[in-house]
Amino acid sequence: MATIIQGIGAAAALSSSNSFDSKRFHLPSRRSLSERKGSFLVVRSDGRVIPGSNPRGRRTDQLITNAVAAKADASAASTASKPGHELLLFEALREGLEEEMERDPRVCVMGEDVGHYGGSYKVTKGLAPKYGDLRVLDTPIAENSFTGMAIGAAMTGLRPIIEGMNMGFLLLAFNQISNNCGMLHYTSGGQFTIPVVIRGPGGVGRQLGAEHSQRLESYFQSIPGIQMVACSTPYNAKGLMKAAIRSENPVILFEHVLLYNLKERIPDEEYVLSLEEAEMVRPGEHITILTYSRMRYHVMQAAKTLVNKGYDPEVIDIRSLKPFDLYTIGNSVKKTHRVLIVEECMRTGGIGASLTAAISENFHDYLDAPIVCLSSQDVPTPYAGTLEEWTVVQPAQIVAAVEQLCQ
Amino acid sequence: MALSRIASSSSRSHLIKPLTTALSLRRPISSLSSTDDTTTLTFETSVPFTSHRCDPPSRTVETTPKELLSFFRDMALMRRMEIAADSLYKAKLIRGFCHLYDGQEAVAVGMEAAITKKDCIITAYRDHCIFLGRGGTLLEAFAELMGRKGGCSKGKGGSMHFYKKEGGFYGGHGIVGAQVPLGCGLAFAQKYSKDENVTFALYGDGAANQGQLFEALNMAALWDLPAIFVCENNHYGMGTAEWRAAKSPAYYKRGDYVPGLKVDGMDAFAVKQACKFAKEHALKNGPIILEMDTYRYHGHSMSDPGSTYRSRDEISGVRQERDPVERIRKLILSHELATEKELKDFEKEVRKEVDEAIAKAKESPMPDPSELFTNVYVKGFGVEAYGADRKEVRAVLP
Numbered sequence: 001m002a003t004i005i006q007g008i009g010a011a012a013a014l015s016s017s018n019s020f021d022s023k024r025f026h027l028p029s030r031r032s033l034s035e036r037k038g039s040f041l042v043v044r045s046d047g048r049v050i051p052g053s054n055p056r057g058r059r060t061d062q063l064i065t066n067a068v069a070a071k072a073d074a075s076a077a078s079t080a081s082k083p084g085h086e087l088l089l090f091e092a093l094r095e096g097l098e099e100e101m102e103r104d105p106r107v108c109v110m111g112e113d114v115g116h117y118g119g120s121y122k123v124t125k126g127l128a129p130k131y132g133d134l135r136v137l138d139t140p141i142a143e144n145s146f147t148g149m150a151i152g153a154a155m156t157g158l159r160p161i162i163e164g165m166n167m168g169f170l171l172l173a174f175n176q177i178s179n180n181c182g183m184l185h186y187t188s189g190g191q192f193t194i195p196v197v198i199r200g201p202g203g204v205g206r207q208l209g210a211e212h213s214q215r216l217e218s219y220f221q222s223i224p225g226i227q228m229v230a231c232s233t234p235y236n237a238k239g240l241m242k243a244a245i246r247s248e249n250p251v252i253l254f255e256h257v258l259l260y261n262l263k264e265r266i267p268d269e270e271y272v273l274s275l276e277e278a279e280m281v282r283p284g285e286h287i288t289i290l291t292y293s294r295m296r297y298h299v300m301q302a303a304k305t306l307v308n309k310g311y312d313p314e315v316i317d318i319r320s321l322k323p324f325d326l327y328t329i330g331n332s333v334k335k336t337h338r339v340l341i342v343e344e345c346m347r348t349g350g351i352g353a354s355l356t357a358a359i360s361e362n363f364h365d366y367l368d369a370p371i372v373c374l375s376s377q378d379v380p381t382p383y384a385g386t387l388e389e390w391t392v393v394q395p396a397q398i399v400a401a402v403e404q405l406c407q
Numbered sequence: 408m409a410l411s412r413i414a415s416s417s418s419r420s421h422l423i424k425p426l427t428t429a430l431s432l433r434r435p436i437s438s439l440s441s442t443d444d445t446t447t448l449t450f451e452t453s454v455p456f457t458s459h460r461c462d463p464p465s466r467t468v469e470t471t472p473k474e475l476l477s478f479f480r481d482m483a484l485m486r487r488m489e490i491a492a493d494s495l496y497k498a499k500l501i502r503g504f505c506h507l508y509d510g511q512e513a514v515a516v517g518m519e520a521a522i523t524k525k526d527c528i529i530t531a532y533r534d535h536c537i538f539l540g541r542g543g544t545l546l547e548a549f550a551e552l553m554g555r556k557g558g559c560s561k562g563k564g565g566s567m568h569f570y571k572k573e574g575g576f577y578g579g580h581g582i583v584g585a586q587v588p589l590g591c592g593l594a595f596a597q598k599y600s601k602d603e604n605v606t607f608a609l610y611g612d613g614a615a616n617q618g619q620l621f622e623a624l625n626m627a628a629l630w631d632l633p634a635i636f637v638c639e640n641n642h643y644g645m646g647t648a649e650w651r652a653a654k655s656p657a658y659y660k661r662g663d664y665v666p667g668l669k670v671d672g673m674d675a676f677a678v679k680q681a682c683k684f685a686k687e688h689a690l691k692n693g694p695i696i697l698e699m700d701t702y703r704y705h706g707h708s709m710s711d712p713g714s715t716y717r718s719r720d721e722i723s724g725v726r727q728e729r730d731p732v733e734r735i736r737k738l739i740l741s742h743e744l745a746t747e748k749e750l751k752d753f754e755k756e757v758r759k760e761v762d763e764a765i766a767k768a769k770e771s772p773m774p775d776p777s778e779l780f781t782n783v784y785v786k787g788f789g790v791e792a793y794g795a796d797r798k799e800v801r802a803v804l805p
Contacts, residue, residue, distance in 0.1 A: 225783050
């Protein structure tokens with residue numbers, strides 16, 4: 001089927017795969033989902049596998065680590081013998097969710113229209129007929145209380161996944177997320193764990209209006225006790241979904257409205273990504289560009305222009321918004337000495353602001369220039385198309401910022 | 408067994424005529440415990456139950472001497488604990504907020520008697536006595552109140568965050584109203600695992616006006632969750648009387664499509680009867696609301712004198728006429744299960760027990776500085792809080 005990538009500069013951004021991490025391996029044969037055995041691998045972002053994580057270790061060197069659909073490879077092999085299977089991001093999320101529900105009967109989903117309707121972004125399509133109405137629960141429009149309900153269920157050992165139809169709606173549940181979800185493990189002295197996953201689409205979409213285009217990462221980042229991750233590709237969406245469900249801590253998984261129809265080829269084998277690791281998208285020498293979620297694609301588009309102009313940017317998708325992966329980021333800063341942060345969050349008190357402070361504190365000596373942070377504007381997202389474009393960071397601004405920094 | 412007749416001249420004053428039985432129940436009691444749980448004592452609750460959309464349970468309750476004495480024992484202990492907490496607060500050993508439960512003990516004790524430890528209870532911040540009822544010890548309670556390591560939450564929770572996982576006690580919550588959806592979740596998990604247990608979600612007359620309560624009622628009724636919503640109506644939401652905060656103070660009717668029952672919360676046996684009825688109802692038909700008509704002698708918390716919004720006459724009036732411990736004492740005396748002196752001696756024993764627990768709790772050390780960072784996250788799959796060099800984040804305190 002035709003690749004549908006909305007609003008991110010199409011295949012051009014993804015086809016610069018020759019400059020991607022080239023540790024790429026091929027599986028000898030395709031295996032269907034049902035044939036996979038129970039073992040899984042913990043994959044690090046640079047392709048190495050954590051030793052001992054796979055009891056059948058011989059498969060470690062046969063894993064595709066960065067399976068982005070690439071034109072360069074397509075000419076070399078025919079589609080039939082290519083490893084892995086292609087799917088869209090929301091299908092990857094669904095696959096991860098389904099595998100976890102199959103594996104552990106305590107995993108359940110709650111949200112508005114997740115059951116019979118199949119999810120407003122089709123992430124839970126087909127799950128309710130398979131697992132029943134109690135396990136894939138259609139809730140009334142009562143965010144505060146169904147989030148509280150999921151947290152109460154988690155206290156007894158269930159592992160609910162709360163879907164906010166839009167992350168903005170979860171503001172209604174802020175009390176439950178902050179006070180009960182984040183704090184109960186601490187205030188009970190460790191007696192209760194809250195293994196919930198709170199997920200939903202957020203970010204600026206296509207003229208959806210101010211209240212449906214909120215960037216909420218900054219609101220939740222200070223809550224002690226929760227972890228936050230943001231997915232950006234089908235590969236990391238599935239891996240992060242599985243990791244979040246298996247984690248004993250409450251995890252907020254930020255998806256983006258415009259990324260749901262991204263297509264990518266992902267491995268057939270089961271894989272789980274680490275929740276606290278950043279992803280090296282494009283290694284480089286001149287400047288470190290830190291980004292996450294949709295802005296990754298704007299950055300990669302700008303990277304194409306920058307490469308033509310002779311710059312060599314290193315692009316890192318930080319993925320883990322809380323806690324930051326300061327190890328990967330730090331090593332990059334030590335190499336390039338310049339940092340540009342490109343995010344969709346608001347300027348005031350956003351993820352970029354926290355990241356700037358963290359990098360300044362830890363790596364001040366390695367910086368040759370002040371850290372520049374490009375964030376979206378501190379305004380409610382306007383409806384008009386042109387105004388909405390100017391609310392978020394555009395590739396041209398990224399190119400200009402890099403040129404300025406690298407002077 | 409001859410049935411007793413209760414002559415109640417008014418709904419407020421209770422004259423309990425002694426039971427005439429063939430057996431004489433006079434026996435020496437040294438430690439106020441009785442193993443006699445075969446004799447059945449029968450009497451009526453103080454007032455009949457008022458119901459909404461359901462048939463109320465019978466007014467006649469049955470009990471055994473063992474249970475009667477255990478009620479007295481538990482309530483006297485709870486009463487003594489709360490009074491001791493009062494003095495500790497004034498001595499500045501307990502800081503912050505301390506919400507005392509004295510006057511409301513009948514609700515905790517009656518509820519415990521009707522259920523098992525597999526059923527769940529969740530409440531807001533007035534949780535000391537319910538914690539005790541669920542199996543918590545005095546030492547854990549006092550140590551937690553004083554912020555020591557030996558506390559039930561290792562000193563990190565405080566008065567408003569008592570929990571006991573093994574006892575099915577889920578807290579202990581500071582933001583009132585938020586615990587009700589949590590209670591809904593506990594009931595959901597019980598329905599999910601099909602284990603035939605119920606959840607009691609307690610809240611007060613003040614929190615009864617929270618929106619999330621109605622959301623929770625809707626969901627519980629929609630999915631037939633075994634949730635029992637218990638409104639502990641002590642008539643004051645901190646300083647605001649119920650008639651000033653609620654258009655309809657008939658909290659048991661607030662559920663509309665959910666049945667409700669109004670119970671005299673100062674009568675432990677009425678509470679027990681109602682909770683038993685509610686458990687059977689919830690397992691068969693889904694949620695039910697219980698309104699416990701009760702009263703607190705102390706103010707809202709230790710920072711509130713409790714007399715600016717109600718008269719001292721009112722407080723002492725309730726203490727004279729409806730005190731739950733007194734009611735049980737009168738029942739014991741009238742059924743001749745113990746003498747006046749024995750009960751007084753027992754109360755002295757309780758006082759000693761509480762004092763010992765306080766002394767032991769005072770010896771418990773303060774938590775280590777490293778405990779500041781424990782239990783923020785659970786260590787395990789996919790979780791470490793990494794610093795710049797991949798080691799765990801450590802903070803060095805001065």
